[in-house]
Every structure is written in C-alpha cells, then in structure tokens.
Amino acid sequence: MAVTLKEISRELNLSVTTVTRALYGYDDVAEGTRQRVWSLAETLGYVPDTTAQRLRKGRTDTLGFVIPTFGPRFSDPFFSEFLAALGNEAARLGFDLLVSTRAPGAEEQAAYRRLVEGRRVDGLILVRTRRHDERVQYLIERDFPFVAFGRTDLEVDYSYVDSDGEAGFRQLVEYLVGLGHQRIACLSADPELTFVAHRLTGYRAALAAHGIRPDPNLLIQADLTQRGGYEAAGRLLDRAEPPTALVCLNDLMALGAMRAAQQRGLAVGHDISVTGFDDIPLAENAHPPLTTLEQPVYDIGKRLCAMLVRLIRGESLDDAHVLLAPNLIIRESTGPVPM
Amino acid sequence: MAVTLKEISRELNLSVTTVTRALYGYDDVAEGTRQRVWSLAETLGYVPDTTAQRLRKGRTDTLGFVIPTFGPRFSDPFFSEFLAALGNEAARLGFDLLVSTRAPGAEEQAAYRRLVEGRRVDGLILVRTRRHDERVQYLIERDFPFVAFGRTDLEVDYSYVDSDGEAGFRQLVEYLVGLGHQRIACLSADPELTFVAHRLTGYRAALAAHGIRPDPNLLIQADLTQRGGYEAAGRLLDRAEPPTALVCLNDLMALGAMRAAQQRGLAVGHDISVTGFDDIPLAENAHPPLTTLEQPVYDIGKRLCAMLVRLIRGESLDDAHVLLAPNLIIRESTGPVPM
C-alpha cells in the first residue's frame, strides 16, 4: 500500500540502511546519494510508518487523557478548554493525544489499565483527583509517568498543578460576609473530590473566622452541573428561612442556581447573591454576570502537558508541585445583603 | 521491561507460537499446555504490546478527530458533547480515539496529513464541514476512510450525518413571523461553513415566503461564540431602527446576544426575541430560557462513529447520507413583537 523504505532502496539499488541514514542526515552518506534518496522519497511521497517507528524506538510519543464524563449529555466548558490546552501543547511538543471518556468507576480504572499495560501511551494526565485516588495509587505503583490537575490525600509524591481552592473560597466568603451576609449556603459536591474538600475547608474557615456558626442545613451536596445547581438551589430557596447567598462549587452549578432563584422571582445580585468557580466564558455572559473565582485552566493544561513530557524524557522538574491562587472576579451576581 | 511472549515461552519451554496460540484459544494446543500458559501469563501480568500488534496486523484500531479550535479560550459545549459521544462509542467498538486540536487552516491540513500518511489512525471523523472542504477533497483523493458531520458543495460522495438546518431555520423564522416579527436579523457566521449556508438559505426562504424583503443590514457576520454574538447584537441594537428578533446561528451566539440586549435594558422575550441552534444544556438554564433548534449531537456522534467503523471494516452502509430534522424548542426568549 504505502511507500516503504524497502521500495525506495530497491528502486535505487541501495540498502534500506543507507536510505534511512540518507533521510535522517547521517554523515556517512555521499551527497549525491542523499539527494537521489530525498528526491525519490519526495516523488513517491514517503512518510515513515509511525507504528513501526514506535515499535522500534520503544515509545509511542503519545499522551493519554481520560475525561471523566457524567451522563451522556456531558457538556462542560471546563473540559473543552482544558482539552484544547492539552491538544495544542502536546502537538507543539511532538506528541499525540489519546483521549478516552469514561465515568469514574470500574470502567475508568480499566481504561487506565488498557492505556498503561498495553503500552499505548507514554504518560497520562489526570484531572479531578479524588482524596483517595485509585488512579494515582495505581500509577505510582507501576511507576508510570503522569501528572495531575489536583492533589490527593495519599501519602505519595507526584507532580501536580492545583488551584488553591481553600484560599479562594476563604477570600470569597469573607467578601460576602463583608457585604453583610450571614446565611451563606454552599452548593457542594461529592467531598471525595479533592477540590471540593479544599473549597469546603476554605468556606468553613471563613465562617469560623467571623464567628458564624456553620448551619448544616446550608451545606448541600449536588452534581457539578447546571441541573445539580438548579435543583439544590431550589431546595434551599424553598426553605422557611432561605440563605441570602449561594456559594457554588463551580460556575455551571451557579448558572443553574441563578435560574432557580430567578424562577422564584428573586433578582440575583440584589435579593440573593450567587457565586461560582472557574470563570468559564459563560460566566461573563450570564445574566447578571457571575461573580466567580478564576482559575487559568488553559495555562494549567499547558503547563501540565509540558511537565509530563519532561517526566517522560527523564528530565528533572523544578516545579513539581504548583499551587496557584485563584483570582476573585466580582461581577453583578453578588451584592449587599437585602434589608 | 514489560512481560513479552518470549519470556513466557522461555519459562515454559514452549515456542512463542504455541504461547500466542494458547492465549488466543486455537485448537491445536493441548489443554494442559493452555492452562499452564494462561496461569503464567496471569501471574506475570502479561498484556500484549499494542504497538507490535498494530504493526503486525496492519491496522491501528484508532479513530482520529481533529477539533477545530478557535483561539486559546476555546470552550464550546457542542464539542464536549460530541467528543463524549465519540469517546464512548469508539471504546464500545474497541477503538482508541486520537484527538488533535487545530484552528482551521494550513496547520489543520498538516495535522490531517500526519494522521493519514503516518498511518496513525484507520479513519477520521470530520466536523464543521466547509462548502469547499479541503479535508474532504484530500481524504477522497487518498481514498481514506472518513465520515463527516455535515455536507459540502463538492461533487463527491462520502458518508455523512447532518442536521437539516435549512428546514430548521425556515420553521423557526416562520414561527417568528407568526408572532408578528418583520425586522428579523440574522447573526450569521462565515458562510463558507456549510451549515451556515444552509441555515441562511432557510432564513431567506422563510422571509421570501412571507413577502418580507431581506434587508442586508439585518444580516451580520460574526464568530460562533458568545463574544461574537454579543458584539454583533450590540451593533444591530444600536441602529436607528433595530430589529425585533435576533436569529443566531448557534446557542453560544444567542447567549451573547441576550446579554447585549439586556445591557441595553431590553427584556428578552418581550422587547426583543432571541433564538439559537443546538440546544446546549445552557440554553435551558439561560435567563430567560432560550428558544432554539435542538439537534441530537450525542446521537449524531455515536452514529458517525459506528458508520466509520463499518467503513473501516469494509462493511456496507445502508444509511450513508443521513439528514435529520432539528426540533424547534420554544422557550421564553421569544415572544410577540412589541407594540
């Protein structure tokens, strides 16, 4: 089918060895020979077979990324931005990107094993780490190169980049307290997710710092989706004594929460304050625009990718544990507590 | 490093041949031998080397998908849902998914060539086809298996699934006309994109059918993003005689357009009507919820994936050209023309 070295070598009465060496610019090939090889390769449209190169070189030049998807209608701007970062940076570094989509659980674990044990990729990027992350455990155990967006509670060392969600939430809640809010609800998610746990810590710390007794009724657990935020906010707002502020674990939830509030005739930013996390592009275009904590997802993805490649190449990392402070962006979805 | 057939065979005093055949259940292996092989493979944790299998079998069992990204902050729910569909379906069919991200243009074309000519994938999925799509032309020329979400104007035959944007927009605009709208603006995009051209055709047809003279000032070209919709809507609304309805090429633009309207004090759904296309999850949670045309992105992705695999396997396709009618979902962003 496709053109191989053998064909070129046969055509020119050369050995396969000489042909590769000519193509790769070794200095033990006569100038004339090199030119003949190049020109024939050109006209025949020779492109080396990637699979053969991989087998021979013992590496795939491929990075793996398993997206944790939730339900069929999976749609999260966070991931598309992150993916764009990985894709662009991987390409820049000469790596392919192999993507799987799997809901967390047994099938996800199997996907990781396929990638690692079948030697399909040279390294992996993890995202949405969990406090006791089996993926991290597994990869450490197998000594397989990986980097993660997020920390874990495991007593192991690995390379990560993470947002300081605790500091971010502390700052955010202090800002709300400063506006006079006391009944600040938190639309949380599965606290096994590390970033959820961190943000909750920050939430609690800020309340405690201001002598506000944490009300367990104001902490509610939901999905990290609009629907999750919509439903959870609905339940909170229908209480006898509803909260005056809704702190949501991410922007998607916040958008859902805003809708729930608006359906109940509340003016977001006046009657009730709502906040998110991520600063997805939609946050700015929400109505009203959403107060949120920005984390530079694209840069994080890019950085992780570069770190992983250095790991694969056996180079040393000077910045193996990066913690970035998120940036509080105040927009119109928050305001002083209503009289 | 990893366990190979050779090691297993050495350990058991068997040939490599017998070991593979034992593992794959050929009937010329003694039952006892088969068991010894299996149990040793198990304890050593043998997993075949994917690269070697690929080289030997002459196929990669990998599908390629190049996401057309626009700018670094790429974030489009349409693509994350489509990607989830591809990922899940590919996995189900035993295929890996190789993803690249590239802005349309020369680099994109180079990415396709790398994938095809380097024999990195067995087939490709195209999305956002263009009227004179160089990708389609190239792949047809090389006789490489591919499927596309979208049609082209090229005189070539290939397998696709597409939404009938023309019919959808016709229905949508007729609905708006029925509400009394006459000055219906269209926030369009690059008409070289086939789906843009189709939707525009539907828009014009509906206007013509009701004797409304198309006003070139009401047709404006923008990016398919919130920002694009926001800016274009802003320009339209600041005119002396602004439109009463904004028909947007997709939901993201519509969300941006809504914000532009709201910033000018207009109540969307009353003072002005806004529509989108796609029915991304955010459309439902917008404020007000967005009237839009739903297309089953997940199903389309799944279907395309299955079609591609059949193509790769040389099986025949009975449904090589699928046109799906989008579904008009009327929400609160549209209403009667204001008095």
Add this chain to the structure above:
DNA sequence: ATTGTAATCCAAAACGTTTTGGCTGTCAAG
C-alpha cells in the same frame, strides 16, 4: 511393515523501522 490420521508443537517469515558493527575501496603518508 506401511499408511493414515489425529494431536501437538514449532521455525521462520512478516509487519517497517532504526541501530550496531562492520565491510570495501581509495588515496595519502610513510
């Protein structure tokens, strides 16, 4: 004793590449 036939097993080739460790011939220096 020969033939036939199962039942087991395996050597070698092949996929396409890269690298190792040469080999051959020419020419200048001794």
Add this chain to the structure above:
DNA sequence: CTTGACAGCCAAAACGTTTTGGATTACAAT
C-alpha cells in the same frame, strides 16, 4: 610497497506480535 585513515555503503539484529506451513509423535487401521 605497506599502513592508516577515511568515505561510503550494507547485513543483520532488534522491537513484539501473528500467521503460514510444516514437523514430530503416537496410535490405529490396513
């Protein structure tokens, strides 16, 4: 005339797998 150096080329091995086309043995049937 020999030696050494150098330029230019290449055979073979290797990466790990699967498949082809036997080979070997045992045993039953002739």
